Structure formats: structure tokens, C-alpha cells
Amino acid sequence: MELIKVTIDNKVVEVEKGTTILGAAKKVNVDIPTLCHFKLHDMNIENKPGGCRICVVEVDGRKNLAPACATDCTEGMVIKSHSVRVINARKTVMELILSDHPFECLVCAKSGTCDLQSLAQQLGIRKIHFEGKKSSYRLDTSPSIIREMNKCIMCRRCEMMCNKVQTVGALSAINRGFDSVVSTAFEMNLKNSTCTYCGQCVSVCPTGALTEVDDTARIIRALADPSKTVIVQTAPAVRVALGEEFGMEPGTIVTGKMVAALRRIGFDQVFDTDFAADLTIMEEGSELLNRLGKHLAGDKTVKLPMLTSCCPAWVNFFEKQFPDMLDIPSTAKSPQQMFGAIAKTYLADKMGIKREDLVVVSVMPCLAKKYEAQRDEFKTNGNPDVDFSISTRELAHLIKQTIRDFDSLPDEDFDRPMGESTGAGVIFGTTGGVIEAAVRSAYELHTHKKLPRLNFEELRGLEGIREATIDFDGLPIKIGIAHGLGNARKLLEDIRAGRSHFHAIEIMSCPGGCIGGGGQPLHHGHSSIIKARQAAIYKEDAGKAIRKSHENPDIIKLYDEFLGTPLGEKSHHLLHTEYFNRKK
């Protein structure tokens, strides 16, 4: 490792060869503003096209200014990060960017969380001295994501996420010069492209160019309709991130306040998707044991590994890109959809109302859940099992519209029966959690012995692809885990080539799993936020009295009163689904 010395604003710093000026500046706490540059530390995600020129600095002996994000340090380099020349250049660059940006900040969905807006403020832009052509693109709406490319500044972060990290390939820079923009193939609508609605493009977009479809107004209307009973379910990853929207430390657990807020907004019953996650484990875990048993008995028609199926962007991904492998994922519906299916049958019966009069809302860390809720196979006579799905960000907006002081709300409990959950349901929110929850139950159901431990550290972490072998009382179960669709692709290609040795694989589309979902509060590139959310998930799990799905008393009751047995006829009808070849 070769070390070199550079001087930034009179501070001498030693850095490894290959470090950028931006990296060196961080070491001595010199803040160089950036815009197109984006980095999620420790997660191997970086965007540095060096295109926006906001991070320019002055380097002694160099004629032009250097982009700090894309210029490597050299021995003896002397750098000025905020000389008059630098500051003027940054302002000019910003004004040029803004000269082709609609001034809609007051009504823009990203206002307040927009990188472009906060940078313009930081640089003290008060007037745009340039007037020129403005871009004009049509609005592209899909079930989950809205593209408003007039607001695009060509940072290409979305393109990086879509291609490098997710390998979805829906987006690419097209055209050149002033006409260049990030678009789909042939500028088709997103819904006709290979897009999976994972929403990672939205979560890194520094402007209002990419946003979620906002369903909050429809929910307010449903709440005001006296003929409707409106219930809500909240996904595990929401409770460990929602607090950020109200200025709380990342990783603050706000489960109780969230429940209280939802009651005050006017939901008739507040339930927990974690309950449905426990139900998913009952079905998916049983399916795994069933497939495993047959496979070990030599049944060649049974395929292994079995892949999890609770992530809707992942389902979209394999339906669009691996249609030859539709029989590998579990047929179990996602927790969101299991909740909807049970709510509109079992619960509606208990409440004595018709399914049409019951409105099921879900709060998800996810944008693909919006699309999932609209799938035809999850409707009965046109009535969807889940009527509306909103993101964590939309819930924050909904709370801000209706309640003034989220912080001082009391902690309240979920309603029963669909609000009772276990620690296994909670950890569905992080990468490694679904398979850990499955192991906790499958082990006991298979061996009829009590688990010697509940924490499976070997399944946890943030490595993109992980593997572990869990001993099922003499039977070694090989488990694979991938998060990020690019990592999922690697495991899928291994399976296709016959190289996979796993029995079960958990896949989540978003880096970190649902805690890093496309519908979460924006992390602005701070991976420490994702780590804090993950730690909070495991903390919530550890604090639960019951931590195994099959021990959830309301789940046991649900099978007794209504479903019968896992994988039984009723379960098959209500809790399992099929997949379709959606390759175009």
C-alpha cells in the first residue's frame, strides 16, 4: 500500500494511492459539495460520472478546476476547496443546471428532501443569470413510480442503480448534448419496460424527477366514507425508519407511536403485517420441508433450492428475466397479500361486513408493493385483497397532514387478532430475516425438538451474498442469501447452470432488504442509516416474548378456526399464488 501526502486547505493528509480528492477531503473534515456523486459505503455502490462539476476544486499547477469526486490525489498535491474561483465556478455550474429546471419547488413531492434544492440553498443561489431552452418530456406514470424527466439533472444515479446494482436494465442515458436524458428503451412507458418497481432509482434521485405514486389522497377519501371500514397493516421495516421523517435518530423504534398515529388518522383497526409474516413462515416453511422431504426421497420432479417469494420486485424480476425458472420460487404469497386475503375473508366474516365494504391499506417500505396489490390474481370479482399500498414516506406525509406532534404520541398496541406477531415476523424487514424466521420454525417442525438457540448470527449481516449451513439435527441445510437484484441474478444463473448447492435461498431486491426499500425515508447515501435500521429490527425481535412464528397464538387460532393446516386446501386457495412469464 503506497501512501501519498496532499495538502487540502493548508491541512496535510496522508492517503492511500488511488484515493480521490473527495475521499482525502473527507479524512480532514473538509466538506466539498457534491451532486451527481453518490456512494453507499461498505455496500459497493458508487456513482461518479464526474458530470455535474459541482465538486470542482483548485489544484496548484493545474490550469482548469478538477472534479474532486473523479480526480485521484497525487504526491504533493496542493488543493483549495473554497477559493473565490472555486466558489464562483460552483455557483455558475449550479445556475446552469437550474436554468433547465422547472421552478416548482413549492409543489414538488421532493421539496424538503431534495438534494438539488438544499445544494442551491447551500451555495446561496438567489438569481439565475442564464436563460435558455427548457427540457420538455411527457410525464410517465406507472402503478408505482412517476417519471417527470423535466426535473432530471442527468446525475445518472438511477441509471447506476438500475444497471450496476440491480441489473434490471430498464433505464439508460439516451441521446446526446442538450437532449440527453435517462430513459427506457425506445422511450416506452416504464410499465412496458423491464422495470421491477424496486424503487431504488427513486431512493437515490437527487431531485423530483423520480417519485412514488402518491395514494394518500385516496386513503383520506376512503377514511371519510361512512360506508367503509378501513383497516391498515404496517410492514416490519416501517417502524424502524418512520421516526427519521420526524427528526428522530436513525434506528429509533416507533412502533407504538405509529399505531397511535394511525388510530388518530382514523383507521378503524390497526394491524400488523408481521402477523402475516408469521403466516408466511407457516406456509413457506411447510413448503420447504415438503419439497425437501420429497427431494431427499429421490423425487426428481421436485426442484431445489426453493427461493423465497415475499419480495414483489424480486417476483417481477424473475417473471420478466428468468421466465424459464418460474417453478423454483415458493408459491407462498407475500405477507402483504396474505394479510389482504385473510382480512377480506376470515376477518370480514368476524366483523360481519362484506368484502366490498372493507378497505385494506398497507404501509410498506416499498414501491413494488403498489404494483403487487394491483395484480389480477390478487382480486376477487375485481375487488383487490389490498386496496391501497403506501410507502413509509407517504405515511409520514399523511401523519404530517393530520397530526401535529408525532413525538409526543403515546405508545399504543396493535389490534387483535391480526396484530399479534412474533420476533420472527419482525425480522422479515432485513436481509437474512425471512430465512432466519423460516429456520426457527422449520427446525422445530422438522425435528420435533426445541431449538437450542434463537439467534442465527451466521445468517445476518450486509454482505451482498451470504451462505450458511444450519444443522437440522443431523441434516445439514444449506442456505443462501442475496440482497440487491444483481446479487440475486448471480445465484439464479448458478441454479440455471446446475452449480447451486443450496436447499433454500432468500432473496430481497433492495440493498439491506426492506430496511433499504424504495419507499423508505431517503438515506442520502448514508449506509450508517441502513445499519441502524437493521440493528433496530434485531432489537425489536429480541424484545418480543414470542420469537417463533408457529408459536403465535393468533396464528394457531387462525388455523384452528379457519384454515385447517398449512398447505391445506384453504391455504392453497387463499395463501398461494402462481407466476407468469412476463418477458416481452
Place this chain on the structure above:
Amino acid sequence: MATTEIVLKEKQVQQIKDICKQFNNESGELINVLHKTQSLFGYLPSEVQVVIAQELNMSLAKVFGVVTFYSYFTMTPRGEHPIDVCMGTACYVRGAEKVLEEFKRQLKIEVGETTLDGKFSINSLRCVGACGLAPVVIVGDKTYGAVTSADVKNILKEYENK
């Protein structure tokens, strides 16, 4: 981008596949593949790009991105006599823009378009490397130097009955 919808014949699909194979189906050879395919078909309709994306195992959006980036590539069929007007610096300062405007006016089409009878299409290029002849116009294989807007009518006349 508007493009005429076409259905490729099996033989044409095979031709594209063969071109990709010549370049070992490597995604890094995309530009060469596009170049060769365009010289075969005259243009790169979306259906052709779909086959190329599949063969090179890359995203369709990326292929489209490259096709739209380079002015040499076109998604509309070029005319029987494609007109290329050089808009490089030398040609530009010597009046290439006026020449281009005159072609557009006479043929009633924009840059990148083809006349309804399929005879002419107009394209603008950046420097063909013949700056001494500026402004330069190329029609098919023939190069015209020191072109003025007054010459446009006569140039077009040459091809009227061809």
C-alpha cells in the same frame, strides 16, 4: 422515438445473429455490431435492436442509448440518396448551416427524416475530415465541396431521375 413497426423475417433475424456471432456476441462490440447491421439494413429499427440486445446479452435500454447517442446511427430508413451535411467547425463557419437549411426547405423534411417517396434523407455530421473543401456535402458516395445554398437545387437535380 417514432419508428415504423416492422416484422423481421426469419432470414433477417439470422443475419443479425450471424453479425453478432462474428463479434463473439461480446457486449463490448456493440458499436461494431450496430455499424455492420446498419450497413445491411440501412437503418436500425427497434426490432433489430431487440435481437441485438438479446444476442449480446445486454439491456435493450443500453442498446437504444448507444443508437441515439451516435449521429451515424439512425432508426428511420434513410433515403435512396442519403444527404449528409457536414456541420463541423470549418464547414459551419463557411456557411454549412445555410446549405442545410436550403436542403430542408427544398425537400420539406427535417434533419433525420426521409422524404415520403423514400428518395432523399438529410443528416448532419460533425466533421468528415475534408475541411479544405468546406462546406462539404455528401450524397450517397459522392462528395461535393465548397457548396453554397445556390448549389443545392442542382445537386438534387442530379438524382431526380436516378
